[in-house]
Amino acid sequence: MQTLNSLQEDTAKLESLYGNRGNQQGQRLQSLEDKLSSQRDMIATQQRQIDHNARELLEAGNRTRTDWLLAEAEYLLRIANQRLLIEKDIGGALSALKSADEVLTESDDIGVYPVRQQLAREILALKGISSVDRTGLYLTLEAAIDGVHQLTDQALISEQAPGFVGSALSEDGSGPGGEPSVLFKAWEKFKSTLMQVVVVRRMDESVKPLLSPDQSAYARLNLQLMLEEAEMAVLRGNQPLYKRALAKANAAVEDWYDGSNPRVNALAKTLTELSSRNVAPDLPDISKSLDLLKERLAGRSGEGNGGDDS
Template structure:
């Protein structure tokens, strides 16, 4: 058998290779990659959580800001509403004021238009009316007889200058009222007030020497009881001895008579109180003079006179002068009965109304025609 054939019939040889070691580095790479991926995923999750928390905080802050803004806008809206209401009220007041001013302007324009058509007689009558108003005010409110008389006399002169025969009844009534005022005793309120002020100044100058001391009624010392007549009535030595005895007794004994009321002595505090009390009484009299209150005036002066008689020495020169001044002031009448002088003003108003209603003030010719009609 040939060799080639024998070899061909033999089983195929088996290659004997040495076993090789398994490589693990890819597994490590995968593990590392997985670990890195897990760490990255954890970091990303932590970052997302932080972002979520920040977002939640931002949302909460936005909600709080939104609520605050809502409250703020609510208050602002309320304030704006109040301001708008106040502005509307103010605007209404301004409109009312403008309307009032417009009415006043219209009234003044009509008055000026009528004034331009008035004659000299109308102006004189208006001046006389003003003077009569002043006279009534002086007499009724201020009780100034002299001022009221001057105003009425001036009004009569103006009416005489007007040459309006229609004012004859007014002048007739004015003559009666002027005569009534002249028959009143004018009250010099300024002079009475100044006299009372002088009396108050004299009270401030009073010292304790003017108070009642040893000269009070009912006080008699032993020295005063030793009159020359009593000594002269006793003869010689007996009189001399009796005089010496009385001089000795006068040094230790004081005799007071109780059959007359004794005025109390005043301490310095009581003296200041007495002066203040007198000042208040005289100030009350001043107020009564200004108000024209006769009863209050008389009562205040009576109380002041009684206080002076009770607490001060009647032989003091200042007290004598003050008492005399108060007695003179007590005789004054500060509230005379005042006559009614308003009738002349009413008549003049009626005359002015008649001239305006009849259109007598339009032209001088109409004014003359009206005077002729009154004369007829």
Template sequence: MTEQQESQVKPQPTPVVNGGKSRSGTLLGGVAILLALGLTGSLYLHGHKSAVAQQGELDQLKLQLAGAIAKMDQSNSKESEQLAAFGKQQQLLQEELKDLQSRVLDLNDKRPNDWMLAEAEYLVRMAGRKLWLEHDLISAITLLGNADERIKALNDPSLMPIRKALAADIAQLKGMPRIDREGLTLKLAALSDQIELLPLSTVNMPEAKIEPDQAVSTNPDEWQSNLKKNWLKFTENFITIRRRDGGVEALLSPQQEIFLRENLKTKLLQAQFAVYREQQALYDDSLEKAQRWLTQYFDTDNSATHYMQTELDKLKGEQIQFDYPDRFKTQAMLEEVLNERLQRILASN
């Protein structure tokens, strides 16, 4: 066989086009696939872990929610029990109230006059407060009279001793002297307003001594005396001399005059306070000092000063302090009757 024939029989190699590039592309593709698989696996693993954690948190929240719901159920059950207990207590109270109302109505039906008797006892106590605390004699007598009207309306013969004692208390108060406090204080206030108009006393000069007779004697032996008398008559035309015995009181200064009038007003104001407080000693002392200052410092011959002195004399004769009874006889008797009837009612029930 010839060389030409051998060359024709021998298989020819396949030509390779860009052989290096195809091989590198294959490698890159494999690497990319591996990376994608790794990334996918890691993402899956991370997601699985996150899902597991979230599921744990969700389970924990479910447990907490279940505990809270259980606690709420317990509290609601306790509140329901408390409401039920309160309802029972309220029902018991309503029943007791109805029972009490029925008992009160029963007492009213049995002893309707006891309320009027208690009202009379209250009026007697109020009369005592008016008398001992405020020294209001007229109001005390009026309240005792109202109490007597309440007892009279009861028409109960067993209460006649109480009415008798009540009449004795009223008679005792009516027999006491009454004082017009408002009238006395108004008079003292009017006198105080007149103090600024009172004139002060002027300088009191002692009376001049009476000089002996200056007539000239006809006896020649008395020539010296006649000479002296003639000399005195001659000097009288120029200088007049009168002798006076006693001291001359000086006039008050303007400031002293202001103090005097204000002190006099203060004494009259003290007398007004003493009238309402029933302080007889303070009342008499204030008026006495006012009178003494009027006589000592003011013109007693003046009509205004004379009028004030006269009015102060009248006011000094007023009695402003009295001895009131310590307790009414009626009050103890009413308290005894009310306690007796109350014990009787309680015993019957």
């Protein structure tokens, strides 16, 4: 009987022991399940955060690309205004405006519609202006300068030419000191040579005295400086300076040189044709599109700041 009681006690102890272990294992299993559930929730939360961050990055990337494109368009519009106002380069300004419009099209920003609308007007206005061929004008003036240096000394026959000192000579060719001048000696030598040929001249025309080679070179230098002044005016788009320089050159050729000389005649025709050219046509105002784009950029900046605050 005592043995039976002892066995029952041992059995109760074993059941209690294994029961406690079972409870502990159950508790551990429940704890593991709770941790697993918590980790699942954490993973789900992290996934949602990742998705949210990905969307934010995508949106931020889109905004950055659009803003970059708008900044590029603004730069092109600045270039267009500079080329038109400072360089008077109509073709370059038109090309920059067209490039800016293409960039704005690529931006897909509906807010730039007013900018593109104004750009269309400005592009049309520039297309309506006759472009100035500054390179062609400059090269023509360079050719005219070469033509000036090809004029012979004999073509310069007017006492109105620069450096003429005929009036300072006495009737015998002597200068103020009574000694024959170098010019008089050269003139006498020239007359001696000239007497060996036959010259037919209308007697009712006034005879214009021929000048010395030094005076001829001085006259050519003066003409060269006038034409170089016209070249400068072409490059700067300065119409008053251009007209003034060519007017002086035309007057000099007419006053100083014999118009019957073929080279003089060709030079005079070239200068007359150049005088009719306009190197500074009236230019339209193309700054409005730039102002509108600046307003759009400022508006986008305000939108971005508002989004950050929220």
